[in-house]
Amino acid sequence: MNQYLKNMSATQQVGAMFLIVFGCLALAGIVVFLLSTREYPEGPAGDAKRQLLARADGVLRSSWVMVIVFWIGWLSGDTVATVLFGLVSFFALREFLTLSPTRRSDHRSLVLAFFVILPLQYLLVGTEHFDLFTVFIPVYVFLAIPVVSALANDPQRFLERNAKLQWGIMVCIYGMSHVPALLLLDFPKYHNKNAFLVIFLVLVVQVCMVVQFFAARWLQRAPAAPAISSSFNWPSWWIGVAAGSLLGALLAGVTPFSPAQAFAMAGVACVAGSLGHLVMKAIKRDRGIPIWGADGSGVTGTGGLMDRVDALCFAAPVFFHSVRWYFQL
Amino acid sequence: MRAKLMGLFLLGLIRVLTGSQARWTGCPPKAEQRIYFANHQSHADLVLIWAALPRDLRALTRPIAARDYWTKTRFRQWITTAVFNAIYVSRERSANEDPLEPLLDALAHGDSIILFPEGTRGNAEEPQPFKAGLYNLALRFPQVVLVPTWINNVQRVMPKGEVVPVPVLCSVTFGTPVQLHPGEERRVFLDRARAAVIALRDL
Numbered sequence: 001m002n003q004y005l006k007n008m009s010a011t012q013q014v015g016a017m018f019l020i021v022f023g024c025l026a027l028a029g030i031v032v033f034l035l036s037t038r039e040y041p042e043g044p045a046g047d048a049k050r051q052l053l054a055r056a057d058g059v060l061r062s063s064w065v066m067v068i069v070f071w072i073g074w075l076s077g078d079t080v081a082t083v084l085f086g087l088v089s090f091f092a093l094r095e096f097l098t099l100s101p102t103r104r105s106d107h108r109s110l111v112l113a114f115f116v117i118l119p120l121q122y123l124l125v126g127t128e129h130f131d132l133f134t135v136f137i138p139v140y141v142f143l144a145i146p147v148v149s150a151l152a153n154d155p156q157r158f159l160e161r162n163a164k165l166q167w168g169i170m171v172c173i174y175g176m177s178h179v180p181a182l183l184l185l186d187f188p189k190y191h192n193k194n195a196f197l198v199i200f201l202v203l204v205v206q207v208c209m210v211v212q213f214f215a216a217r218w219l220q221r222a223p224a225a226p227a228i229s230s231s232f233n234w235p236s237w238w239i240g241v242a243a244g245s246l247l248g249a250l251l252a253g254v255t256p257f258s259p260a261q262a263f264a265m266a267g268v269a270c271v272a273g274s275l276g277h278l279v280m281k282a283i284k285r286d287r288g289i290p291i292w293g294a295d296g297s298g299v300t301g302t303g304g305l306m307d308r309v310d311a312l313c314f315a316a317p318v319f320f321h322s323v324r325w326y327f328q329l
Numbered sequence: 330m331r332a333k334l335m336g337l338f339l340l341g342l343i344r345v346l347t348g349s350q351a352r353w354t355g356c357p358p359k360a361e362q363r364i365y366f367a368n369h370q371s372h373a374d375l376v377l378i379w380a381a382l383p384r385d386l387r388a389l390t391r392p393i394a395a396r397d398y399w400t401k402t403r404f405r406q407w408i409t410t411a412v413f414n415a416i417y418v419s420r421e422r423s424a425n426e427d428p429l430e431p432l433l434d435a436l437a438h439g440d441s442i443i444l445f446p447e448g449t450r451g452n453a454e455e456p457q458p459f460k461a462g463l464y465n466l467a468l469r470f471p472q473v474v475l476v477p478t479w480i481n482n483v484q485r486v487m488p489k490g491e492v493v494p495v496p497v498l499c500s501v502t503f504g505t506p507v508q509l510h511p512g513e514e515r516r517v518f519l520d521r522a523r524a525a526v527i528a529l530r531d532l
Contacts, residue, residue: 098498110495
């Protein structure tokens, strides 16, 4: 089996990986569907089960969407993939800014963020200007946004408004744009296989989050920051990070890393992703909402886009930087 | 054909910018003759309600456009007639013409309409007092269902005086229909209708 996989070309390997992922998702979907046809007793116990199933269904659905997006991105080449991630950035930023009240005088800055900074950042990714792309937002935009705001002649809560906007840009544009950047990193002897690197990152971070979630349910420890998150505690966090890193080591074969390197890289991504998720939870608590979305209430029952991608937004820049720094790319 | 493409383009644009989420909390979307009356804060209000309606209802529902502004150039006239199927209303009053006349015609014809009873765009937290038009229409057409509608967030998409819209999630909430009670006084009814619109804000 292993020999057979090794003899395939890079394209065939990536294709096989997508088949495996699709198969796993289909299997999980069948399991959830079968469970949902069962009768559950009335009352709180049955309600909890039903809620858990509904949540699993939501996670599965968003996983399908994400995987299909990746698949289309891979099929149609790096440019389309970059544009797709640009769209994800756009919708994430839209969600973020909807819930941070802006004033009329912020209008020009918002136009700048959505229609100039976002396309420029992704253009820098697409054209592989990696040196500029890593400093464009933290250095140049950091100055440009407050200048535009200052020219709007409105001093009220100036620092707060600009800080929020800058933060939204950092998380939604800067963080997210590091995912397609991984596709364009040029490893020696690793051509056409960069899609694995993105899947590697998404998979280890996602597994870390899921394991952490179930460990927290199972361990029932006192939360580390109860006002922010009722489920986050250090033991289950360690379990999640360990699970993600171990998976990373197991997946070393598809990456340019040795197993030890893969373990460390996955660990770095998991730590950044899970802690970033905690930070985004704190923001949601600050705004008094359970999930991202139009008005923070789950009208349609599913969470917003931000709920799905926040860990990735924090993990991607850290992962990208560690990889580049370690391999001197 | 061109109008259809333009309609699709506008629909796509408004969905990308605002999500144009419809929340039917007080009544289901239904093909009966209705007057949707809403708060008015931005030029985009009209397009947003139009986009939030299901496609079948969109074809039956006509917005209102100011004649002097929307017939000035050929493009404006085309977009209001061919895409939105708007009803033109004159803003300045002449002695021998009832400004409601075109609306009465449309309602008699069986169309549903979108009305902004404040008359002009406001930029305060709460809508301005309603003008008498809604009352007069309700009096003349008692069978038409009056649906209060709250448009949320649209003023952030395109504040007065700006040209480039900014993406912000918006929602349109449709509330429980209000009725004109027999013998109800004009001011009382208008205030009640306004309160019904404001009540949707905190849902």
